[in-house]
Structures are given as structure tokens and as C-alpha cells.
Amino acid sequence: MRIHLVGNEPMSRQLISKWMENDAHQVTCFSHPILPSTSDASTPDLWVIDLSNPQNHNEFSSIQILRSNSKAPILLMTSAESAQESVLHFDDSFDEIIVKPFSRHELSIRLIRATRPITQLKKVGPYQIDVLSRTVFVREGPVILSAKEFDLLQFLVEHRGVAIPREQFARAIWHETFYGSVRLVDDLMRRLRKRLPELEVTALYGFGYRLE
Numbered sequence: 001m002r003i004h005l006v007g008n009e010p011m012s013r014q015l016i017s018k019w020m021e022n023d024a025h026q027v028t029c030f031s032h033p034i035l036p037s038t039s040d041a042s043t044p045d046l047w048v049i050d051l052s053n054p055q056n057h058n059e060f061s062s063i064q065i066l067r068s069n070s071k072a073p074i075l076l077m078t079s080a081e082s083a084q085e086s087v088l089h090f091d092d093s094f095d096e097i098i099v100k101p102f103s104r105h106e107l108s109i110r111l112i113r114a115t116r117p118i119t120q121l122k123k124v125g126p127y128q129i130d131v132l133s134r135t136v137f138v139r140e141g142p143v144i145l146s147a148k149e150f151d152l153l154q155f156l157v158e159h160r161g162v163a164i165p166r167e168q169f170a171r172a173i174w175h176e177t178f179y180g181s182v183r184l185v186d187d188l189m190r191r192l193r194k195r196l197p198e199l200e201v202t203a204l205y206g207f208g209y210r211l212e
Contacts, residue, residue, distance in 0.1 A: 001115065002043075006030045007050030007077075016050070016077075019104045020111070043072060046115050049094070050077045063094070075114040099171055106168055113158055122157050124211070125198050129157060136196070148173055149192045152185075156201065156211040165208040 003025050007013045017027045028044070047066055066074060073095035096114035098107065122129040128137040134150050136143040145153065151173045155164075166182035173188070189209060193199060200212040 001045045001111070002026045002028075003046050003048055003111075004028050004030060004044040004072075005048045005050070009050065012050060016048070016107070019107055020048075022104075023108055023111075025111070043070070045072060046111065047072055047074045048077065048111075049074060067094075073114045075110060109159060109162070109168075124157055124160070125200060127196060127199065129153065138196075138198075143195055145192070145195060148188055149195065152188050152192050153196070153199075156199075156209070160211045163204055163208060163210045167208075169208060 003020055005013060005017055005020070005027055007016075007029075008031050013029050017029055020027050047070065049063060049066075051063075063074065063076075075096045075098065076094040077098050077100060079100050096110055098110045102110075122131060126138055127143070129135075130137070131154060134147075134154075136145060136150070136153070152169065155169065155172045166185045169185045169189075170182055173185075185208075189201065189203075193201060202210045202212055204210060
């Protein structure tokens with residue numbers, strides 16, 4: 001996959017670039033502000049934007065221009081301190097977000113998630129999951145889930161077969177606002193499994209969960 005990595009911190013850019021290249025991606029690095037080329041030959045499959053300050057005018061302009069002129073999805077990297085502000089400023093301008101610090105494994109998953117086509121209907125066991133309308137159907141009819149329960153279900157489905165640690169669930173579901181105990185993940189998982197008793201989720205002791 002061709003990836004354009006944009007950021008102003010050379011050490012961070014070098015490390016992230018190395019991680020992605022080790023996963024066989026072709027990475028080209030830029031600094032803010034960056035304008036996308038109109039040449040098809042240089043168009044990436046994914047933009048990865050390392051956002052250091054959501055209030056920085058150059059960074060804000062770069063992302064807005066990218067969204068207007070490039071069809072490639074955007075993965076936004078941001079710190080926990082500025083993540084909530086990033087979501088408020090750029091909610092319509094990126095396809096996926098990852099909160100620093102993160103592991104190479106988490107980055108790999110986010111890269112896949114950012115570029116994976118969204119299909120409207122997913123089937124897991126007896127359940128039909130409509131991603132666009134955020135609705136779950138079973139033989140007897142629709143199943144009512146809370147917003148967080150559906151977020152958890154969608155994250156499980158998108159990473160089916162992958163062992164996910166509790167901390168990653170917490171980041172994915174609560175995003176930047178999560179500062180509590182990972183036990184919240186266990187409580188949410190318990191509620192979801194109660195509503196969807198035929199959902200095959202394996203609890204991995206001391207680690208997290210995996211959807212079979």
C-alpha cells in the first residue's frame with residue numbers, strides 16, 4: 001500500500017515510517033503544510049497525518065485541503081491530550097484516528113481499518129449487522145443496543161479472529177475521553193453478550209477478547 005506520512009516531528013516520522021515499511025508499505029514522508037498532488041502516479045492509498053496541534057492553522061488547512069482534493073482515506077494520529085479537540089475540529093475530515101502512544105500492532109490494525117471498504121450488512125452467526133443504520137437483526141427481529149454496545153460489536157466484527165487487548169477496546173470505544181479502568185470493557189462486553197447470547201466471543205485471560 002502506498003502511504004503518504006505527514007508530520008513535523010522527524011524522530012516520530014522516522015519511527016512510524018520504519019514500522020510501516022516493515023509491513024511492506026511504500027511510505028513517502030512530508031512536513032506540514034502539504035498540498036496533495038493531482039498526479040495519479042503520486043496519489044497514495046492512504047494519508048497518515050501526525051497532528052501535533054489541532055489549533056495550528058497550517059495543519060488544519062492541510063487536512064481540509066486533503067479531504068477536498070484527495071479520495072484517499074485519512075488516518076489521524078494525535079495525542080491523548082489533544083484527541084478530543086481533534087475530533088471536534090476534524091470529525092468530518094478523517095476516516096480513522098489513533099491516539100499516541102501506540103504500538104506497532106495497533107498501528108497495523110488501524111491502517112487496515114482505515115482502508116477497508118465499508119459494507120452495509122455484515123453477518124455474524126445468526127445476527128445481521130447493518131453498519132450504516134447501526135442496527136442488529138436476529139431471527140425474531142431487531143435487537144436494541146446502546147451506542148457503546150454497538151461500538152463494541154462493530155469493533156469486534158471489524159477485527160474478527162484477532163486477539164484484542166482490553167486497552168485497545170477502551171481506546172476504540174471511548175476514544176480520547178477514556179481515563180478509567182479497563183474493567184469498563186469487561187462490563188460492556190458482559191452487557192453485549194447478554195443481549196446477543198449467540199455471539200461467539202472468547203475471553204482471553206489477562207489480555208482481552210476475540211470474536212470467533
